[in-house]
Structures are given as structure tokens and as C-alpha cells.
Amino acid sequence: MVTVPRRTKYGPQRPPTMRVAPPRGPTVSAPDLDVDGLLDDRANRIIVCCGAGGVGKTTASAALALRAAERGRRVCVLTIDPARRLAQSMGLRELDNMPREVSGIRGTGSLDAMMLDMKRTFDEVVEAHAPPAKAEQILANPFYIALSSSFAGTQEYMAMEKLGQLHAESVRAGRWDLIVVDTPPSRSALDFLDAPERLSSLLDGRFIKLLLAPTRGPARLLSAGVGLVTATVSKLLGAQVLRDVQAFVAAFDTLFGGFRQRAEATYALLQTRGTAFLVVAAAEPDALREAAYFVERLTADQMPLAGLVVNRVTTPAASLSAEEALAGASRLDPHDSTQSAVAGLLRVHAERVRVQHREARLRRRFAAAHPTVSSVAVPSLPSDVHDLAGLRRIGELLAG
């Protein structure tokens, strides 16, 4: 029996900022992450890419999936909210919540790609598990509509649900031997792990039970306290809301167990040997802080961490210090056209070196606090990725 770790009720608990790590010598460098080894190992059946929003997680997922496919695996990639052009590069034109084959894959492998439609996934689960009349009742309930289209954790919950479905299909039909999952662009990388538990524990929580009390009728609940509670909620939100929620809960009651069971099963699946987590970050303080939280959480939950991908790293092409470059630039005549151009070249270089130093410092700190986490740095490209060739290029850079 697997228990999803309980959260305290006031949001995900962050570990204290002070890190406990073995003291290391002055030269701390993380072990290199062997991406091709990870993709080629047939025992790996699920790769989850997680990290803060805006770090290039979706692109990294797509690039990994493409590379795996071109190395002979039969891959399905579940993306959450891809940029329009990235979606187009994989031939995804609409959100139809179904994996579609990506054409143009080289070699014997295959790549299917899909975008998650959270509301549709939720609706489909309801339709699949409730009798038709009840399903109709649920789908029309105002509380359900709001919950399935705007609750902050629904996307994460549905990403988990979809992953469970894809995995079941891959086991049953053998259509895929690797599923690559992108995670929703949450404010916190931890939301992906926490939201399903949050939603299911709330749907299963005391207040919902309280609302169900009239239909279930345990008399001991009907104390003065309950009356006060429901009266206050009615007063705050209006009695209609309470009635909607009650109707929803009554209709949804038989589905709770299944939801919870599947979320727990998927959670357990994430803890097995066949799963690998890749934490994606940019070389920025916020993104690396999120990555650190996530690495610590994965370790605490005994989830298999494959390593860290640091995206869009700055790499100078010339070896000259920033100080020398700037000093040189200042010696040139700004009014001479070639000299000013050369001064420009030196300034462009100096900025790149300074950014590189800052990024390297941030990465060293991460490595010092997490010396066992393998990592790979992906140099930033001068242009955006919007076709398979671009994804292939990112894949090469990921493989080092």
C-alpha cells in the first residue's frame, strides 16, 4: 500500500534554506549526466522533466523525446503548454488530447506527441467512471465546471491522470516503450507532486464529508458546530454555492475512491526503477533554487532522480578575460569606424564572460550543496527552436 505523503494544510512546506551537505574541497564539480545512457536504457520507461516555469522545460522534453526516438525507442511525449511554433514543429495543430505521430523521424524508432487538455481529460475520466446519467449531472454542475477549468491544481492532477493512462496503454498495447512527460508551468516545481494529493485530500476532506452528512446521515455530525459552519459558509458565499457543491459531491461521491486510487498508483509508478526524473533549470538564482527544492523533495520521497539539466548556459567562444577585453576596448578610438567596431566586439565578449562567470558561480553553489546530482549544461542557441532540426540540435547539446 502506498501512501501519498501528507502535506500540512498551509501550502507545500518548503525545506529550510540551510542545506545539509558534506563539506567538500575547493574544487566542486558535479558528475556529468549521461543523457544517451539514460535514453538507451530500455529499463527506463518514463522520463519526467520538471522545474520552474520559463526554463525551457517543454523544449527539453521534446528534444529528449526526439533523440530517444531517433536512437530506436518508441516514444510518446506528453507536453503541457508548448509554444505555438514548438507544437507546430511536432505537427501538433490542435489540442485534441490524443497522441499523434510526428513525421520526419529518422531511424527505426517512432515519436508520438500530444498536448494535455486538462478539462477534457477530467471530463473523460468522469464519463469513463460514472453511469451516463450521473456523468451528465456532474459535467453540468457549476462547481464542477469551475473546478475542472480553473482550479490551480487541476492541470497537475490531470497531467498525472494522463500519464497513468498513457502508461497503462503502453503496457497493454505495447505502442510505446518510453513516455516523456513535461510538467505544468507551475509557480513551484513541487506543485506537480503536491497538487494531486491536495485535490484528492480536499475532495475527500472533512468539509466535503460534512456536506455529505445529510445524505449519509451519521447523526453525531449534526452538532451545533456543524450548523454554525454551514450557516457561515452560506452567509459568505450564498446558499446557492453550498447547494451546488452538495449536488456535486453527492454525484461525485462514488468517483472519489477511484480518483484517489489512480493518483496513488501513478505516484507509486513514479517511485519505481523504470522512472527517471530530470530537473530542468536555467542558470538563474530562482530557477536553481526551485531545482534544489525539487531535488531535495525527490530524495525525501525516494523518487529516482537522473540529474539536472541547466538550460541556456552562456559560453564564450574566445578565451580572453572580461577585464582585458574592456581595457582593450577603452584604448580604441570611438570615432574610427573599424576601431569602434573592434571595441564593440570586445564589449560583446566581455559581457558574455561576465554572464558566464555568474552562471558558473551559481552552478558551483548548486553542485556544492548537491554533490551527487549529475548535471549537464546546454549552451544557449542564438535563435529560437521551431522545427525538428532545432530540437535535434538541442538533443545533441543535451547529450554533451
Place this chain on the structure above:
Amino acid sequence: MSPRGSTDHSTDWPGVRLHVVTGKGGTGKSTVAASLALALASRGKHVLLCEVEGRQGIAQLFDVPPLPYAERRVAHGPDSAAGQPGQAGDVYALAIDPESALMEYLSMYYRLGRAGKLLDRFGVIDFATTIAPGVRDVLLTGKVYEAVHRNRRGKNHRQYDAVVLDAPPTGRIAQFLDVNSELAGLAKVGPLRSQADNVMSLLRSRLTTVHLVTVLEDMPVQETADGIAELHRSGLPVGGVVVNQVRSRALDDEDREQAMAGSLPREAIETDLVKAGVDVTPQLVDGLLQEAREHAERRALEDSQRARIAALDVPTYDLGRLPDGIDLGGLYELAADLIDQGMA
């Protein structure tokens, strides 16, 4: 009105009391919100900077301990701002979480002592703040509303000339602010509903404006355009676009064109590098030329994004990329840049 409202006419946003700052993840929206707060404080205003996502981003930017649900001073405006002592502005910060906001709301309007605890015990607070759709956002914006309108109620609280809200990201901003329609399908009556109506009337008024932060890349610019369209649809006031992390202009148009075409005069460059006192090797020159080409390519992409931003037809403000990263000193630099460009 603001006691120092008379100085407002020199900015692009006269009379605005609530600056909402949004932006796609990774574009630096919290940095811009903090810089804007500092900029307003530099103009002698008393500013409250709020965050609502539980990230403690303000504390990290200002290098102070994590913020509680209480207003804490995090910065002074420069003393020279308003000339006289006592006239200098300051920045207070507040991390708003929905649970505390709800408990405060209940105790303020219902004097619920015991009942509040009881609600908590029955999981109602949890339910209302995490699952009941829209309620969470009404509570968060409701607290902001209270801070903006505080002086009118004349309570014994700190009063602010301006409130800067570090809001949820662009993809969610219209939904977050349009609390009315979020609640519409649900609470049709009741005090939370009227709270939502109050918040809405502030957000749609001339006291409020919503600024969007972007960087010059395809997806953030696309989200900015989508966000503006959504704000317009919801009748919410669109402010400026802050273009963050702008690359340096070290090479002029002609040099960049040549760099891209690979036609920069290599020999002349080598000669000038020697003049500059640099040890010239073929690898060094190759490297510099490659960096120049990549810089020019990136700049060309940025220029095309800039054209898309110009088409949005809103005031724009540029903030340069700080190669050494953001620290408190960097925030003051960015604040000065915003003032120079008329944002505050």
C-alpha cells in the same frame, strides 16, 4: 487622494494608486515590481509592495528574512527625493496568503473568534482557499483592495500613496484579476460576492493599471500580446510593457550586418586588436567573430520581437541586462532607469 499626488503629472501614470505587475515566468516580473516600488519611493511616495504567490520573492530580492502576513519596511527611498527630511518615501512589503486573508476578513467583518477556529477545524478554510474556485483570488485581491483604500476608512493603519502588486504570471493574469466572472458561476449573492464587486470596481477604475514584463523572445512576447488582448476583453486597464534584460548595443547596425554576413574585415580587426593591447591569435579572432555573429543573430531576433511589441501600441520601458545578476544595488539602478523613462 494621494497627499503627494501633485508630483504625479511628471510620470506616465498620474493618479494611479495600484500598479499590477505581471509577466511570463523567467522574465523577471518580481524584479520589475520591486524596482517600480523603489522608483515610486524615490519620488517620495509611501509604497506597499505585495506578493501573492507564496514564493517569498520580495524577501529574497531585498535580502530580508521571509515576510509574514504583516507589513514590513524593506527599503527607504533616497533622502534627497523630496528635499525635506520626513518627506522621503519608503517601501513596505507584504506577503499575502489566502488563509490569513480569510481569517482576517472573517474577524474584521464577522468578529468571528471561536467560529473562525471552528471553520478551520472543519476544513472550511482549506476548502475556501484552495478548492472553491475563484475564492482564493478574491481573498488575495481583496487584501490589496483594503490596502489601497485604507486611508479612506481612516483606521489606525499605515497609509500608502501607491501599492505595487507582484501578480501571477501573464498566462493567468486576466483570470486572476477578473474575480467577478470567476465567481459569477458560483457565488451569486453574499458578502464575498460584494467583496468581488468592490475589487472589480477598483481594478477597472483609473486608480489601477496593469503592466506586463517581457523579454525579447518569441514566447514571452506572444504571451504579452495575448495577455493584453485578454485584459482588454475583461475591461481591465492595460499599463505599460517593460522590456527586461535588453542586450547591450555594443555593435551598430552596419557592424551587425557584416558580422552576420561574415564580412567583417578580419585583417583590420587584427591590427586594431594589437592597438588595443590584446594578444592576437587566430583562435581569438575566430572566437570574437563567432560571438559577434551570434550576438547579431540574437539582436536581429530581438528587433523583430520589438516590432511586435511596438504594434501593441502601449508605452514601453527598457531595462538592460545586468551581467552580474540582480542584487539590491541592481534594483536601485533599474529603479532609476524606470524613473528616467517616466514610468514612476
